[in-house]
Amino acid sequence: MDIWNNITPNFGPFAPILSEPVGVLLAAAWALGFVVLGFFLIESLVRMGKARRANVPDVYEDAKSGLFWPAVGIIALAALPVIWAVLTGI
DSSP states (O other): OOTTTTOOOOOGGGHHHHTSHHHHHHHHHHHHHHHHHHHHHHHHHHHHHHHHHHTOHHHHHHHHHHTHHHHHHHHHHHHHHHHHHHHHTO
């Protein structure tokens, strides 16, 4: 008995976009953006931790300010499909 017999992948309202090569490239760029921004977010968190343990307030504040843009970027990337769906009426 195969439990995966009648299961097929479904992209929902984004199926027309992701069925074309350009849509797949856009999805890959979107996913790569998450990976890059996640790397910068983790790097900033590590720098904050090191600066806090070493008790260096200037470096800590620098790392804290570097935390803002990756967080904003991740939020924007997460909101992008919703914004796209609203604008295109999907």
